[in-house]
């Protein structure tokens with residue numbers, strides 16, 4: 584039976600970049616290599632403009648029905664003054680929490696052809712391939728109680744609660760170990776167990792889960808050391824397993840090692856491997872509608888969708904190889920262009936990937 588994929592272009596450059604990923608998926612469909620049905624929906628500012636809600640009921644229903652979702656990006660300055668519950672980001676957060684997408688997978692991968700784009704020396708980052716597995720729906724960002732209160736002496740105090748249950752730790756740890764089995768069989772679990780009890784439990788539970796994956800090497804690292812090691816010698820990492828807050832910070836640090844935000848895909852998965860796939864960047868309103876955005880992060884997000892939700896890892900490999908091939912051919916969108924390479928538009932880059940398939 585064919586699988587259902589919901590395409591949510593969203594705002595800004597969203598429609599331009601998702602159109603390129605859809606071209607690539609259509610090419611695989613035409614070949615008979617891929618059996619999917621694609622349906623388009625509204626989310627973010629585009630949905631607000633049309634329906635008054637950034638996440639219309641119809642979109643949520645289609646998202647629940649789908650096996651996977653491919654999203655462009657949401658947001659734009661014209662929506663910044665709306666009440667919080669009408670803002671485009673609310674659509675994204677509603678999808679993440681409504682579908683219980685607790686596992687965020689963010690690869691930081693540097694194609695050797697783009698090594699000069701990093702702020703680190705080429706020999707430090709060339710061939711870099713890290714996967715950060717971040718817990719997305721728990722930890723200090725969601726823990727209760729939280730707030731700002733006034734003490735008896737009149738001084739104000741802000742407080743949050745850093746909490747993880749064993750089951751929350753266990754399910755994200757399984758995601759990390761299973762991802763490592765599809766890669767280089769190593770998990771580095773990040774904690775601050777010398778100071779925080781919650782991460783002492785994190786470390787204990789991850790160690791227990793590791794016993795079920797004897798083929799995967801587990802190491803534990805304190806978060807401050809991990810931040811340092813990421814810029815010192817990032818190629819020592821395969822899969823980094825983190826809680827919500829540490830992952831938020833480390834994944835941005837890792838993504839900048841690659842120097843080009845237009846290249847980085849991401850996935851957010853639930854316990855049945857249903858997932859939402861999107862580029863790591865935003866809606867880039869400054870370049871929207873000009874056909875100059877880099878569509879490769881979105882095309883690579885479609886590859887992750889094939890690997891993690893649609894059970895077609897060989898097609899994911901083919902897309903990733905096609906991307907590498909167009910880079911070998913010297914084709915670059917404006918954001919990654921350098922002297923001696925050929926500057927191409929967003930749609931021409933999409934066509935080139937299709938041709939390279």
Ligand code: NAD
Nearest residue numbers: 656657658659660845864865866867868869870876877918
């Ligand atoms: P951004 O990622 O949209 O843009 C940052 C810079 O990177 C801009 O100069 C932009 O032109 C460039 N850029 C981003 N993606 C690119 C691509 N594919 N090709 C070429 N250049 C690219 O971040 P921002 O400017 O801080 O935010 C813009 C809007 O996006 C805001 O409304 C923000 O809330 C929203 N946003 C959405 C998401 C999401 O949908 N997941 C994530 C981050 C920001």
